[in-house]
Amino acid sequence: MIMSVAANTYFVGVDVGTGSARAALVDVKGTVLKQCVKAIKTWNPESDHYEQSSEDIWRSVCHCVKEVTSDTNKAYIKAISFDATCSLVVLGTNGKPLTVSNTFNSEQNIILWMDHRAQAEAALINATKHDLLKYVGGQVSLEMEIPKLLWLKKNLQHTWAKIWRAFDLPDYLTWRSTGVDTRSLCSVVCKWNYDAMNMCWSAEFLKKIGLEDLCNNNFEIIGERVYEPGAAVGDGLTNEAAEELSLLPGTIVGTSLIDAHAGALGMFGCLAALESTDKQLAASLENLQGKLALICGTSTCHMSLTREPCMAQGVWGPYKGAILPNYFLNEGGQSAAGILLDFVVKGHSQYAAIQAKLGKNEHIYTYLNNLLEKMAKERKYEDICYLTKDLHVWPDFHGNRSPIADPNLRGMISGLNMNADEESLALLYLAFVQALAHGTRHIIDNLVKKYKRVPYNSMLFCGGLAKNSVYVQAHADICQLPAVIPDEQEMVLVGSAMLGACAANTFGSLEATSKAMGGTGVLLKPKSSTKDFHNRKYRVFQQMLEDQRKYKGIMEDTK
Known part of the structure; x- marks a missing residue:
C-alpha cells in the first residue's frame, strides 16, 4: 500500500561515478526533474595507480546540488542521499586529506576502485583461506578496500601512522554532510569484509592478515557504527554542509549505497509495461528473486x-x-x-x-x-x-x-x-x-x-x-x-534519492520505496530464431578461456 504523499515533495540524489559527480532533483514518482553533472579529476601517476581527491569531489557535489535545487523551495526538499564508487578515502586529524600516492601529494587521498596496485596484498589475504572469504566468491578482489589498506601499511608508513579515518567514498560523503561517523552496511559488507551474519568486524581476520591496527579503539578508524541503507543519519545536514550545498540545515540524510547498488535498488522496483494479455509474464517479472539488475x-x-x-x-x-x-x-x-x-x-x-x-x-x-x-x-x-x-x-x-x-x-x-x-x-x-x-x-x-x-x-x-x-x-x-x-534512464540517481525518501519515512520500508518510485520500463523479448547461433558462439567463448589457460601453461616456466 502506497502512502499518500504531497506532490511538492522532492528528494536529492547524488551519484559520484568514476569520472564525474552528478546530482538530481527527484519527485515522489521517481522522475528526475533536473540534473547536473561536473567532472572530477583522476590522477594516474604510474601503472595501475588511480587516485582522486575528496576535496575536489565534495566541491563538485556541492556545485551540482546547488544547480539542481536553485529553482526549488528548499522547504520542499525533504532529504538528500549519496551513492558513489567503492573507492578508499583516507583522512588525517580533523578530517584533513592524507596522501595515498607515491607522489606524496596530500590532495591525492583517494585510491579509486579500479586501482590495481594491491595485487600482492590481495593474494596474501586469499592465501589465508579465511572463512569470511566465502562471502566474496572465495577470494577478495584487489579492487576492495582491505587489500588497499594493507598496501598503504606496507608502502606508505608515513600515511599509515597518521590515519584518523578510512572511509568508503559514499560513507565519506555522508560523514561530510552530517558530521556523524557512520558506515553503510552496503559498503562494509561488500568491500571491507565486514561480517554481516554476526553484524561485527572480525578482529581475528584483521589480525591474521596483518591489519591488527584497525582493531584499536573499537575499530574507530574503519567505523564503529554500521547502518542499514536508507536509515536516517544524525540530525541531518550540518549548518556548514547546508550552506555549502545551499539546502536547509537539518535536511534529512539517508545512509548511502555504492553507486551500482543504488542503480540496482532503483531498478528492482521497476515493472515492465505489458499488454493486458501478458498476465503470466507480468506476474513472473514481479518476482524480486528472479531479477538480474545490470548497471x-x-x-x-x-x-x-x-x-x-x-x-x-x-x-x-x-x-x-x-x-x-x-x-x-x-x-x-x-x-x-x-x-x-x-x-x-x-x-x-x-x-x-x-x-x-x-x-x-x-x-x-x-x-x-x-x-x-x-x-x-x-x-x-x-x-x-x-x-x-x-x-x-x-x-x-x-x-x-x-x-x-x-x-x-x-x-x-x-x-x-x-x-x-x-x-x-x-x-x-x-x-x-x-x-x-x-x-x-x-x-x-x-x-x-x-x-x-x-x-x-x-x-x-x-x-x-x-x-x-x-x-x-x-x-x-x-x-x-x-x-x-x-523509462527513467537515470536509475542510479533515482536509487540514491530513494535512500533519502526512506530516511524521511515517505513510503515506509526501503522495499516499499523502491516499488513506489521504480516506475515502468520497456520490455525487449529475446529472439528464439538466433538461439542456436548464440549457443555456438558461447561454446567458442568458453573454449577461448581454456585456450588462454593452455597458453599460460606452456609459457609459465619461461623467464
Missing part, C-alpha cells in the same frame, strides 16, 4: 537478490542486507565494459573519420548500429548477430571479476584480417558487445546451473550502455531472458 557504465555490475544465501565461487556475496533487509545480495561484474568498447572503437583507424562526419547530437555507437543493420541487409542476414560468425572475442582486457575472479586473465580476439574500413570497425565493435553479453551468460550459468540459485526471469538495465539497443538486445538474445529498460 552498465565504465564497468558492469550484475546484482540479484535471494531470500536464502547462495554461495558461489567467483561471485561476490551472499551479502546480507546490503541493499534490502531480509535479502541476500549476489554481485557479479565485468571490470571493463563501457571503457572496453571505447578502447576498441577509439583505437581503430576509422574512428576520427567517422567522428568528423557525425552530427552534433549523433553518437558513434548509433552510427555503428545503423551500419550493422545496413551490412546485415546487404548480406541478406535476418539479424546482425550473424555478421560475427568468424570473429570471436574474450573480453577480459582488465582481468576477470566474475565468475572466474582472475585479475590476470587478458583479452583475446580470433578472426582478425587486414581490413581497416568502417565495416571492420562495426564488426569488431559488435563482436565485443556480444562477448560482454556472453560474459553475463557465463555469470548466470555459474549461479543457476552450478550453484542452484533461483532461476532468473528477467534482466534490468541502467547506465550509459542501457541506451544502446544493440547491447541490450544482444544480452536478451544471448541469455534468452527478457530485458527491461526503465
